Amino acid sequence: MELGWSCLSVDCHSPRPNSYKDKTSLLLLHSELVLSIEREPNPKMALLPIQTALLPNLKPSPFLTPKNPFPLLTKTHKKPHSTVTMMSKEAGIGVMATKLGMMSFFEPNGKVVPVTVVGFKEGNIVTQIKTQATDGYDAVQVGYRRIRDRKLTKPEMGHLNKSGAIPLRHLQEFRLQDIEGFEPNQKLDFSELFKEGDLVDVAGTTIGKGFQGGIKRHHFKRGLMTHGSKSHRQLGSIGAGTTPGRVYKGKKMPGRMGGTKTKIRKLKIVKIDKDLNVVMINGALPGKPGNLLRITPAKIVGKNIPKS
Secondary structure (H helix, E strand, O other), X not given: OOOOHHHOOOOOOOOOOOOHHHHHHHHHHHHHHHHHHHHOOOHHHHHXXXXXXXXXXXXXXXXXXXXXXXXXXXXXXXXXXXXXXXXXXXXXXXXXXXXXXXXXXXXXXXXXXXXXXXXXXXXXXXXXXXXXXXXXXXXXXXXXXXXXXXXXXXXXXXXXXXXXXOOEEEEEEEEOXXXXXXXXXXXXXXXXXXXXXXXXXXEEEOOOOXXXXXXXXXXXXXXXXXXXXXXXXXXXXXXXXXXXXXOOOOOOOOEEEOOOEEEEEEEEEEEEEOOOOEEEEEOOOOOOOOOEEEEEEOOOEOOOEOOO
């Protein structure tokens, strides 16, 4: 950075200008400073010559060199706020299935057990294997339920063609500790992955109930129906008055019920029928008949997942 110092007539030994000529020289110095700032990317470096010219015997004061003396001439780039969402790893590879309905199952000792019958359509094929080197984590992508080609877009068809898989409607990932032994276009058999008596976690979408009141949605108690009561199924008070003067966040109130993803843990496999290609799982599963289910080995700390 070069400045025209020949036009300056400032007395370097005087800390402040006392004459008209000195003030004029300062104006010229200021104009040269503005031009130098346009050429100098760092405004701090452009401010040093004027400190040296006015106060040669003193060290540059931190008050004369602020961090950003010209905030309008410099661009500040804020670091974007980024959040990292870490998905939990599964205890083992799982499959997708279709809910068929519920029935009663009689055990050999005569005990009646309510079970949900789960069927399998064509699918449960490995479509992609993700590794730490290529994707930053280890996972196996599985496709389920074959459909016609025209039901998928060209990018979706291109993704499936890479692994040589058939057209599939549903794609889900299973993050695993170890992905050894899996290959693209490998078919997963439920009877080979699970056996009767195993515990599984079943995830799915619950039945949508629409907009419901507090009694049905949150199991509130109703008011008196007689003796002159005017409050039967109403919600009632939702907070205090002046203090706090607002409704607390998370207050249980009427609203849309159901239609959300949920997982039921540690359900027992009662029966595996290879002839009918169905599985009977103890208890109720989310969703209505025809709903998509995700079945994975139950997470048991210290057994199939580490304690840490």
